[in-house]
Amino acid sequence: MFHLNKDRAAGIVLGTSFLITMALALFILAFLLAESLPVLREEGLSFITGQVWYVAGDIYGALPMIYGTLAVTLLALIIALPLGIGSAVITSEILTGRTRHIVKSLMEMLAAIPGVVYGLIGIALLTTSVRDLFGLMDGNTIFTAGLLLGIMILPTIMTLSDDAMRSLPGELRAQGRVLGLSHGQTIRRVVLPGSIKGITGAVLLGVSRAMGETISVMLVIGSLDRLPTPIYNVFTSGQSITSKLGREGAEGLGLGLQWSALAGLGLMLFISVMALTFTGNIIRGGVRPKKSKNHEVTG
Amino acid sequence: MSELFRLTKTSLYFGNTPVIHEANLTIKNGGITCIIGPSGAGKSTLLRSLNRMNDLIADFHHKGTIMYNNRDIYDKGLRLEGLRREVGLVFQKPCLFPGSIHDNVIFGIRHIREKKKEGFKVIAERTLKAVGLWDEVHNRLDSPAIGLSEGQAQRLAIARALAVGPKTLLLDEPTSSLDHRSARAIETLVKELGRTMTIVIVTHKLEQAKALADDVVFICEGKICEAGEAANIFSHPENIETRCYIEGSPPLDPTLPYPE
Amino acid sequence: MRVRVKDICFFSLCLMAAATAISLLFIIIGYILWHGAPAINFAFLTEGSRDFGAAGGVFYQTTGTVLLMFTAGLIALPIALGTVLFSHVYLGPSYKKTTDLFIYALNGVPTIIFGLLGYIIIGEGLHLGVSWVTGSIILAVMILPSMAVSIDEALSAMPHKYRDAALVLGLGRWHLIRTLLLPRSLPGVLTGLFLGLARAAGETAAIMFTATAFSGVGLPRGISEPVATLQTHILVLAGEATNPRALTNAWGAALILVTLVLALSLTAMFIRRQVRMEAEI
Secondary structure (H helix, E strand, C coil), X not given: CCCCCHHHHHHHHXXXXXXXXXXXXXXXHHHHHHHHHHHHHHHCCHHHHXXXXXXXXXXXXXXXXHHHHHHHHHHHHHHHHHHHHHHHHHHHHHCCHHHHHHHHHHHHHXXXXXXXXXXXXXXXXHHHHHHHHHCCCCCCCHHHHHHHHHHHHHHHHHHHHHHHHHCCCHHHHHHHHHCCCCHHHHHHHHHHHXXXXXXXXXXXXXXXXXXXXXXXXXXHCECCCCCCCCCCCCCXXXXXXXXXXXXXXXXXXXXXXXXXXHHHHHHHHHHHHHHHHHHHHHHCCCCCCCCCCCCCCCC | CCEEEEEEXXXXXXXXXXXXXXXXXXXXXXXXXXXXXXXXCCHHHHHHHCCCHHHHCCCEEEEEEEEECCEECCCCCCCHHHHHHHEEEECCCCCCCCCEHHHHHCCCCCCCHHXXXXXXXXXXXXXXXXCCCHHHHHHHCCCEHHHCCHHHXXXXXXXXXXXXXXXXXXXXXXXXXXXXXXXXXXXXXXXHHCCCCEEXXXXXXXXXXXXXXXXXXXXXXXXXXXXXXXXXXXXXXXCHHHHHHHHCCCCCCCCCCCCC | CHHHHHHHHHHXXXXXXXXXXXXXXXHHHHHHHHHHHHHCCHHHHHCCEEHHHCEECCHHHHHHHHHHHHHHHHHHHHHHHHHHHHHHHCCCHHHXXXXXXXXXXXXXCCHHHHHHHHHHHHHHHCCCCCCHHHHHHHHHHHHHHHHHHHHHHHHHCCCHHHHHHHHCCCCCHHHHHHHHHHHHHHHHHHHHHHHHHHHHHHCCCCCCCCCECCCCCCCCCCCCCCECCHHHHHHHHXXXXXXXXXXXXXXXXXXXXXXXXXXXXXXXXXXXHHHHHHHHC
């Protein structure tokens, strides 16, 4: 008689879902690679170094987009890093119990607001303010996008830095105070250096979020496939990889070399974001900090 | 009497550290076998290996063979759940599940069809009576088990193990976290159970071993120093370490001459 | 004395940072309320849109967002649960790190990539087109990792002794799952579900090519039809920044969306906090 052990049956069902989950990330990578091969073969290195993206002429140079992504990410970091770590010092070292919990929850709410709503706020509030403040013709600039992204990744950097500082044992702080350091000195010389790994990890995860964000950037960056002159002039319209994918995705879906070029952009984005995510998680100390090691069943 | 467990050149490792080194041992069917020895000697590890509970520890592995009823317990065809149902184990500290006393007693049998036919209530009553807990809890079977005292909880844990219907019960220092009175109650219970089933109990209390044991296994530093009938070992220990341990003197420096 | 001055400066700077961060939230919420509230009325909530969204309401968009979100949750939840249970019960501890790495990798994939590939693989490859089902599958893949992480957290927080106590009674893997792990994972499942739903409801880039159509909006008649959503509605209206009526409707839609997403997130946070408090006892 055919008899399937319940344990084995459950194993097959659960194992299938497990394999699906595991296969997805690999599948995405493989697919992006395969789809971007034509453009890499056609353009070679000039896919990365080329400054012209001209669909009608089948010329695809992604440098303006690469520049745009790096620029908005850097700007976002310049804004979010001091704010995030400063606030984390307050929540982790000053606030306690209920107030701390409330402040952290508020930051999580900030993280939960959809990107498209941030984009709308960017259009209505940021572009006009940036335009008037800096006397520009057009407020849709790389700077505006960076500013908006900075606000969006602030909660990530803040909550993860807070976790990193909180995971430091209390004795270390006591030790600092015993040696005659003031509260502020203890934080600067003991707590911050002690949690530098966790904070670095937090920053990398924040950066990877900024790189991958699409809608809000797309709405305020101006969507111009051109390197600014001079190169550091972020008060001009630009284009990031994600905004390019968002703008041109619909027309280029699955069609010829243009699609391959878009897939190539996706591949670059995917690889950079993966590298940041992995490094961030590994620096943070294993994939998850503060978890016990032995929670599996082998018997 | 027939043998129940036979260990041949059994070594138990956590990572690269051997906790038990090349142990040869037989444990006979029926009666109470006490495993004694100084703390850290590997008593609990040895006990837990008898129904493969060490397998749950990440870096555990073993060498040599462990036979149960003339069958290798690491045999591929052997069902691990079946082994654990036949060879029950009670931990040092009772771990009760969230839920009522009744839920806890039948936790291990809820899914077994034959047991369901017999009736969970009947089984619960029988096992709770067997551990002497029935009179104390029969009118609050549905209240949370968390409210029980440590001693009651340990007896409930034994009842839970008995409900599965094991032929052998392994006990890992079951009284070490209990007060004197509760400990005595457990000892009486173990003595009683030893009449009908095989008991292997780890203890660091010499009085307990003397009171309970039919057989004694003495372990020190991962080796089986001596094993045999309790009466013999307690009166004529052959091994120096055993003798020192039993007489309560500190371990001898082997470089010194044997004191007469 | 110099130490004191330094400390005061340091703490003032940190305090300013925290104050800025918190006020950002209030400014953003306040701004959405201020602009969105005038648009909200009974007709806005219950009527379809007219004039390409510049007039009328957002009833179908709201329904579409909810439909997509729930379908995605329905697809993702069993797979996430199965994944975590498998890695806890069937796989050895040595696989744990690799498993986590893959889940985190999937979690890091930029959503626009889901949108592009999803259309090519599911929409064209499986001939499901721009539709409710295509969008739901893509969103399901997107929210799968965060669900898995929540469930995993709940199971990893369970003390070891419970598992040992169950296994020592001879419970098999399946019964271990049914009697111990499933009940224990429930809070994690709920947290993960609400977090996932919130993410799915707020996501635009992954579905703008794959699930939604702007004009001709109504309720989808089947899973192979496109749906209208609040997210893409806002996106399109945002492009018409010069038309004040369109912008008002965009703010109204944003207010509804933010309310929905924050309600889901707060529920998730509430459940998670209950679990943490219980775990500390």
